[in-house]
Amino acid sequence: MISFVWAEDKNHVIGVDGHLPWKLPNDMKRFKDVTTGHPIVMGRKTFESFPNGPLPNRLNIVISRNADYKVPESVVLLTDKSELSEYVKSDDEVMVIGGSGIFNLFKNDVDRLYLTRIDHEFTGDTKMVPIDYTKFNLIEKKEGVMDDKNVYPYTFETFQKN
Numbered sequence: 001m002i003s004f005v006w007a008e009d010k011n012h013v014i015g016v017d018g019h020l021p022w023k024l025p026n027d028m029k030r031f032k033d034v035t036t037g038h039p040i041v042m043g044r045k046t047f048e049s050f051p052n053g054p055l056p057n058r059l060n061i062v063i064s065r066n067a068d069y070k071v072p073e074s075v076v077l078l079t080d081k082s083e084l085s086e087y088v089k090s091d092d093e094v095m096v097i098g099g100s101g102i103f104n105l106f107k108n109d110v111d112r113l114y115l116t117r118i119d120h121e122f123t124g125d126t127k128m129v130p131i132d133y134t135k136f137n138l139i140e141k142k143e144g145v146m147d148d149k150n151v152y153p154y155t156f157e158t159f160q161k162n
């Protein structure tokens, strides 16, 4: 099964200058909870946005058109999404974590969406690909808790393909 995990602002912005436009530690925690133990699939640029290299306790799979792109030994490099089945089991929940290039690549394969909706407008240069929500059911919705470290209103939503 293929799942998407992402956070977007009111205008579907997801990134700026190669990083996230916001700091929202509670969303980082949700991301960790949702993805730990599952393979994560990401574009080369998203991989390079991680300050401390590959994310622990998850198979990190990076997609690039450059077959010579150097990744650490624990990381799988793909040059085509058709190679994915060699590295994941058929019953894995494969977490596609962006960015927009990679969401676009898997948009016809996705079964589940883990969306963090941030009720704020940020400056950005990368947007989420359009999602046809008529093909999904909302199965969970949780208001985010705000505090001095999580200053924007946000909601965690989970959708399942009809």
Ligand SMILES: NC(=O)c1ccc[n+]([C@@H]2O[C@H](COP(=O)([O-])OP(=O)(O)OC[C@H]3O[C@@H](n4cnc5c(N)ncnc54)[C@H](OP(=O)(O)O)[C@@H]3O)[C@@H](O)[C@H]2O)c1
Pocket: 005, 006, 007, 008, 013, 014, 015, 016, 017, 018, 019, 020, 042, 043, 044, 045, 046, 047, 049, 063, 064, 065, 066, 069, 078, 079, 080, 081, 097, 098, 099, 100, 101, 102, 103, 105, 126
């Ligand atoms: N808010 C969120 O939830 C979220 C999630 C993820 C990322 N982001 C943000 O989004 C931005 C990065 O996203 P992005 O869309 O610019 O980049 P990206 O999707 O992470 O990576 C793009 C790269 O992926 C490779 N690629 C894309 N399509 C491919 C294909 N069909 N076959 C093989 N390789 C392919 C290419 O790598 P090569 O150039 O090496 O060939 C391409 O340059 C950052 O600002 C990041 O922080 C936000």
